[in-house]
Amino acid sequence: MTNRLVLLTLGAVSLFLLTRAAHRPEAPAKPRHVILMIGDGMGPSQVSFARNLELEAGERFSFESLPTTALVSTRSNSNPVTDSAAAATALASGSKTNNRHVGVDPHGVALPTLTDLAQRQGWRIGYVTNTAITHATPAAFYAEVENRYTQTDQIALDLLEQGPDVVLGGGWRDFVGPVGFGRRLDGRNLLQEAEDQGYAVWRFRDDLDLAYRGRVLGLFAGNHLPMQLDRDQLPPAVRPPSLTELTRTALSLLKGSEDPFFLMVEGGRIDHAGHDFDAKGVAAELVDFDGVVREVLAFVDEHPDTLVLLTADHATGGLATNDFAHWDEFDDQKASVEWVTLGIRDTEDPVDTAYVREMLGYSGFTDELVERVRREASSYEAKRILGRELGFHQGISWIHDVDPFNTGGHTGEDVALYAIGPGAERFQGVLDNTEIPTLLVDLLGWPPLPGPARGLGAGTYAN
Numbered sequence: 365m366t367n368r369l370v371l372l373t374l375g376a377v378s379l380f381l382l383t384r385a386a387h388r389p390e391a392p393a394k395p396r397h398v399i400l401m402i403g404d405g406m407g408p409s410q411v412s413f414a415r416n417l418e419l420e421a422g423e424r425f426s427f428e429s430l431p432t433t434a435l436v437s438t439r440s441n442s443n444p445v446t447d448s449a450a451a452a453t454a455l456a457s458g459s460k461t462n463n464r465h466v467g468v469d470p471h472g473v474a475l476p477t478l479t480d481l482a483q484r485q486g487w488r489i490g491y492v493t494n495t496a497i498t499h500a501t502p503a504a505f506y507a508e509v510e511n512r513y514t515q516t517d518q519i520a521l522d523l524l525e526q527g528p529d530v531v532l533g534g535g536w537r538d539f540v541g542p543v544g545f546g547r548r549l550d551g552r553n554l555l556q557e558a559e560d561q562g563y564a565v566w567r568f569r570d571d572l573d574l575a576y577r578g579r580v581l582g583l584f585a586g587n588h589l590p591m592q593l594d595r596d597q598l599p600p601a602v603r604p605p606s607l608t609e610l611t612r613t614a615l616s617l618l619k620g621s622e623d624p625f626f627l628m629v630e631g632g633r634i635d636h637a638g639h640d641f642d643a644k645g646v647a648a649e650l651v652d653f654d655g656v657v658r659e660v661l662a663f664v665d666e667h668p669d670t671l672v673l674l675t676a677d678h679a680t681g682g683l684a685t686n687d688f689a690h691w692d693e694f695d696d697q698k699a700s701v702e703w704v705t706l707g708i709r710d711t712e713d714p715v716d717t718a719y720v721r722e723m724l725g726y727s728g729f730t731d732e733l734v735e736r737v738r739r740e741a742s743s744y745e746a747k748r749i750l751g752r753e754l755g756f757h758q759g760i761s762w763i764h765d766v767d768p769f770n771t772g773g774h775t776g777e778d779v780a781l782y783a784i785g786p787g788a789e790r791f792q793g794v795l796d797n798t799e800i801p802t803l804l805v806d807l808l809g810w811p812p813l814p815g816p817a818r819g820l821g822a823g824t825y826a827n
């Protein structure tokens with residue numbers, strides 16, 4: 365190429381860039397909106413496995429195109445391997461706490477969170493998840509309990525007490541009593557109470573209303589929303605909205621006001637597939653979460669004053685991609701391990717091994733194994749009996765030797781953080797998960813959170 369041609373090309377490129385810059389709204393130094401995306405159980409090995417399984421060679425996920433990245437250490441106060449409760453508490457409050465603790469320090473004392481601060485600053489706040497809204501990750505932003513598993517009834521009360529503007533997810537069973545097919549034992553109907561507080565309560569996909577401008581509590585499943593692999597098994601009439609649809613709706617509800625907003629979006633089922641040793645399930649959930657990222661980036665295109673931070677709470681399952689993985693075997697798996705396990709356990713009919721073979725795409729499942737899945741006392745372990753066998757067949761290794769009373773299969777490697785928007789460049793290098801909210805609060809000029817020292821050292825160094 366001649367020099368003249370090079371100059372001409374450079375000129376054209378810079379003219380193009382200038383034109384583009386002139387048409388783009390100017391991004392300010394401080395974000396006006398913050399979207400925190402959390403992939404539950406989305407460790408680096410989950411990301412690379414899903415990329416290898418689902419994308420063409422050389423392709424990347426949308427979140428991998430974000431301009432700023434960091435590594436994030438995740439240990440909790442009580443264990444080098446965190447659970448979602450302690451990790452989400454760190455991301456919400458900037459403090460370490462013990463596993464199972466939600467929004468409280470190791471002594472059980474309530475911690476102020478990002479969304480508490482945001483509300484005080486006049487920001488609107490929202491939570492979107494495809495798990496039960498009372499699950500640990502969203503709960504750490506609004507609830508204050510010491511045991512994430514036994515206190516979901518209290519977590520639901522804490523949600524209404526904080527009073528976020530937009531709540532979209534699953535988990536209505538923690539809001540109503542047994543008469544309403546729920547599991548509250550205090551006789552209260554929190555869906556009714558939410559309505560009395562001025563919330564529109566949405567229960568079905570048809571309720572989603574992009575034009576609505578009031579506060580919304582949308583709970584579209586008794587517990588978690590279905591896994592991505594299983595959505596199509598449900599008749600369209602009862603199919604709940606997807607995480608992308610929920611996120612689109614939340615953004616529409618939140619941007620309708622002049623106020624700035626903070627939105628937390630969780631891809632919560634990556635973790636569950638990891639616990640079930642369901643590698644294809646992990647990949648499907650990750651692909652779905654990346655679709656949510658594209659939805660969010662479309663919003664960022666129109667609102668460049670938005671800071672997006674995407675990270676994980678921890679990795680799950682110890683998934684390792686080996687050179688003995690049987691990549692073409694995954695094509696035959698039609699449903700998640702969870703779906704098939706529930707199918708086996710929900711019926712009184714004789715075990716239908718043919719169904720299990722068909723749905724999971726492996727002809728090696730025996731009647732004995734399927735019967736064992738049916739009789740297993742713990743539904744959690746039942747899924748893992750099936751998943752373990754499937755993993756051997758697919759050539760994926762998992763950590764099989766886990767303590768179900770501990771974090772049940774999480775692993776302690778650092779996770780990644782991806783960021784775009786005003787101030788994104790502050791989130792670089794190796795960070796601790798507690799630094800994410802403290803850096804954010806500093807960037808926004810809000811009063812500081814208690815910080816990581818609050819939780820460290822207190823409590824015990826055991827689970």
Ligand SMILES: [Zn+2]
Binds near residue numbers: 448636639774
């Ligand atoms: Zn987990």
